[in-house]
Amino acid sequence: xxxxxxxxxxxxxxxxxxxxxxxxxxxxxxxxLAWHQQKPGKAPKVLIYEASNLQSGVPSRFSGSGSGTxxxxxxxxLQPDDFATYYCQQYxxxxxxxxxxxxxxxx
Amino acid sequence: xxxLVESGGGVVQPGGSLRLSCAASGFTFTAYALHWVxxxxxxxxxxxxxxxxxxxxxxxxxxxxxxxxxxxxxxKNTLYLQMNNLRTEDTAVYYCAKDRxxxxxxxxxxxxxxxxxxxx
Numbered sequence: 001x002x003x004x005x006x007x008x009x010x011x012x013x014x015x016x017x018x019x020x021x022x023x024x025x026x027x028x029x030x031x032x033l034a035w036h037q038q039k040p041g042k043a044p045k046v047l048i049y050e051a052s053n054l055q056s057g058v059p060s061r062f063s064g065s066g067s068g069t070x071x072x073x074x075x076x077x078l079q080p081d082d083f084a085t086y087y088c089q090q091y092x093x094x095x096x097x098x099x100x101x102x103x104x105x106x107x
Numbered sequence: 108x109x110x111l112v113e114s115g116g117g118v119v120q121p122g123g124s125l126r127l128s129c130a131a132s133g134f135t136f137t138a139y140a141l142h143w144v145x146x147x148x149x150x151x152x153x154x155x156x157x158x159x160x161x162x163x164x165x166x167x168x169x170x171x172x173x174x175x176x177x178x179x180x181x182x183k184n185t186l187y188l189q190m191n192n193l194r195t196e197d198t199a200v201y202y203c204a205k206d207r208x209x210x211x212x213x214x215x216x217x218x219x220x221x222x223x224x225x226x227x
Contacts, residue, residue: 032210032212032213034213034214036152036214042219043202043217043218043219043220044152044202044217045217046214046215046216046217049207049209049213049214049215050209050213055215087151087152089152089212089214090212091210091211091212091213091214092212094154094157094166094168094211094212095154095168095169096142096154096212097154098151098152098153098154099151100150100151101151
């Protein structure tokens with residue numbers, strides 16, 4: 001299986017900050033990467049697909065980039081609603097694997 | 108707007124069986140691949156199974172192969188997950204997810220999930 005490794009595991013930031021989360025794949029996955037946001041007790045929500053495409057309805061302060069084995073999710077001008085856990089997910093091949101998550105906390 | 112609603116979760120003893128359902132609406136059920144994804148307490152999501160758009164192709168995670176079966180009833184717009192020989196490590200929230208319509212695994216939406224607890 002392809003391993004997905006996110007860093008950092010926890011990130012503390014303030015409203016208005018810009019933050020970046022990194023996801024690395026154990027082998028090349030092209031651009032077949034998604035980012036999901038999850039809040040406690042809720043289902044994940046798709047933010048970005050194919051590495052850099054914004055899901056409909058997702059605010060433009062979210063952006064994704066990368067290809068191959070290294071990817072980033074950037075959130076600009078953090079809003080209170082953005083404090084959550086973020087997961088990357090590869091879908092070049094099954095099993096479709098997820099990263100271990102990055103918890104974004106309020107500083 | 109696609110909607111997915113899971114049901115059928117509960118408490119079951121190790122070695123027992125459970126069938127989960129996912130009622131779908133708001134999209135053409137037979138035009139999209141569908142998945143089951145689970146999330147154990149405090150862990151990241153784990154993909155479990157895929158059923159392709161026409162129901163003719165199924166794929167499973169190694170951890171559930173031979174014990175779980177994904178299926179659907181197109182007349183009821185419902186996806187199922189039959190889980191047999193359950194183990195304590197199968198304890199998780201189980202989500203139904205729908206592809207966007209592109210490559211398989213490109214999830215477009217998730218259901219709210221149903222909790223399965225395997226415990227004696």
